[in-house]
Amino acid sequence: MNTEKLIIFDTTLRDGEQSPGASMTKDEKIRIAKALEKMRVDVIEAGFPIASVGDFEAVQAVANMIKESTVCALARALDKDIDRAGEAIKGANSARIHTFIATSPIHMKMKLHKSPDEVLEQAIRAVERASRYTDNIEFSPEDAGRSETDFLCRIIEAVIDAGARTINIPDTVGYTLPDRFGKLMAELRERIPNSDKAVFSVHCHNDLGLAVANSLSAVMNGARQVECTINGLGERAGNAALEEVVMAVRTRQDVFPCHTDLDTTQIVNCSRLVSNITGFPVQPNKAIVGANAFAHESGIHQDGVLKHRETYEIMKAEDVGWFANRMVLGKHSGRNAFRERLKALNIELKSEEVLNAAFARFKDLADKKHEIYDGDLQALVSDASTTEHERIKVVALKVCSETGETPHAFVTLSIDGVENSIAAKGSGPVDAIFRGIEALVNSEANLLVYSVNNVTDGTDAQGEVVVRLENEERIVNGQGADTDIVIASAKAYINALNKILTPIERKHPQAARQV
Numbered sequence: 001m002n003t004e005k006l007i008i009f010d011t012t013l014r015d016g017e018q019s020p021g022a023s024m025t026k027d028e029k030i031r032i033a034k035a036l037e038k039m040r041v042d043v044i045e046a047g048f049p050i051a052s053v054g055d056f057e058a059v060q061a062v063a064n065m066i067k068e069s070t071v072c073a074l075a076r077a078l079d080k081d082i083d084r085a086g087e088a089i090k091g092a093n094s095a096r097i098h099t100f101i102a103t104s105p106i107h108m109k110m111k112l113h114k115s116p117d118e119v120l121e122q123a124i125r126a127v128e129r130a131s132r133y134t135d136n137i138e139f140s141p142e143d144a145g146r147s148e149t150d151f152l153c154r155i156i157e158a159v160i161d162a163g164a165r166t167i168n169i170p171d172t173v174g175y176t177l178p179d180r181f182g183k184l185m186a187e188l189r190e191r192i193p194n195s196d197k198a199v200f201s202v203h204c205h206n207d208l209g210l211a212v213a214n215s216l217s218a219v220m221n222g223a224r225q226v227e228c229t230i231n232g233l234g235e236r237a238g239n240a241a242l243e244e245v246v247m248a249v250r251t252r253q254d255v256f257p258c259h260t261d262l263d264t265t266q267i268v269n270c271s272r273l274v275s276n277i278t279g280f281p282v283q284p285n286k287a288i289v290g291a292n293a294f295a296h297e298s299g300i301h302q303d304g305v306l307k308h309r310e311t312y313e314i315m316k317a318e319d320v321g322w323f324a325n326r327m328v329l330g331k332h333s334g335r336n337a338f339r340e341r342l343k344a345l346n347i348e349l350k351s352e353e354v355l356n357a358a359f360a361r362f363k364d365l366a367d368k369k370h371e372i373y374d375g376d377l378q379a380l381v382s383d384a385s386t387t388e389h390e391r392i393k394v395v396a397l398k399v400c401s402e403t404g405e406t407p408h409a410f411v412t413l414s415i416d417g418v419e420n421s422i423a424a425k426g427s428g429p430v431d432a433i434f435r436g437i438e439a440l441v442n443s444e445a446n447l448l449v450y451s452v453n454n455v456t457d458g459t460d461a462q463g464e465v466v467v468r469l470e471n472e473e474r475i476v477n478g479q480g481a482d483t484d485i486v487i488a489s490a491k492a493y494i495n496a497l498n499k500i501l502t503p504i505e506r507k508h509p510q511a512a513r514q515v
């Protein structure tokens, strides 16, 4: 390969987590970080350490564990943020601090209440402060897409002089268009006298559905790092989807002057893992990782693909990890086969005790379902790893549905160790169960989303349910999987309730005024 390298910077654990309801525990972040490392992602943005103690500890844990990828921590251009980020990444083999401050007129005036000169001073100071901890410093002029180019040139030149080695150009609000964004990238690189001392990067949001197109346009104009997330997860409409950027560059090597080092066969695996952990299902028609991305429905297409695959397929499904690990386990598979399969899927359970509990669930599932696929295992483990520290637990559930009768449910829950039961009616069995649970818990949370997806094919498949709840403070997602979708629904609802009843204090990187 004779082209330049395109650095893949994954921010699933940071910007992805800013998606309402996508918050992850430390253990979940570690699982995703390991999968990203296995996929050979160059830089993993592990979080925003000043946001909360939990965020700090998660970044620290990822930094201590990841060996191959660079681990990056986000910090506003403030001493306290940078010191916290520096502390969190101390243990990393290769560490980076990513500091940012807004540069658009609207952000400087309305959010920061600062003049451009004050913002410039603060940016230089932040980069200098970060250099106490590492020489791998990234600077982002937030809302660059709506900033004045002259000011961008001034501030970027100054932070490169101060020691920044990556300059990231964020389209924070997803406002730009591919052609103009590409031109901006080219102009910055051309006009800034010391631009050759830094790698230019791009970070696009998807508010107009253009995040990937804008990122690729920037790459065509000299960006050599793309910031992206698995499944395009992220703030509001999300970030550029890693799988789409990487496969576009790989598939169109005839036009891109660069390549990535990613092991693309890990893409589907990573996508499923992130979806399972966050409870954000992947839409079937999603490029690369959607269930239909390589499925051909029309007879003409099927005929063409059978005769010669390239007639209708521009990529091979195997190249992104479809079918790669469809190994089947069943009722007679032993603990060792189970453990080995989890290992191959990058799933490490914390202790023998957790492994035993997961294995018991696997045996239960194998009694109901003939063949257990990788998707089943991933759902089962996500389910198992959420059962710790739960305030609410299901003790018993019963639902009755009959033609001409109103469905009703009997629910027994243990709440903080105390058991209570109730009978409830509903318009359907799921409604009856949810009403029963709510009558016992009294959370007063609003149900925003209820969705069911089959994990594998067939009527014996597990149903994977996502429930999104909202109260005054936050939005959470709960997941549950079971071959009985009513039980899966109850698990998902209770999982969401357990999250919403555990308050977390957390700062948002872009919300607070930078003083």
Ligand code: KIV
Pocket: 015, 100, 140, 142, 143, 168, 170, 171, 172, 173, 203, 205, 509
């Ligand atoms: O979208 C954005 O501007 C960001 C910055 C912190 C890079 O996420």
Ligand code: ZN
Pocket: 015, 170, 172, 203, 205, 235
């Ligand atoms: Zn962002």
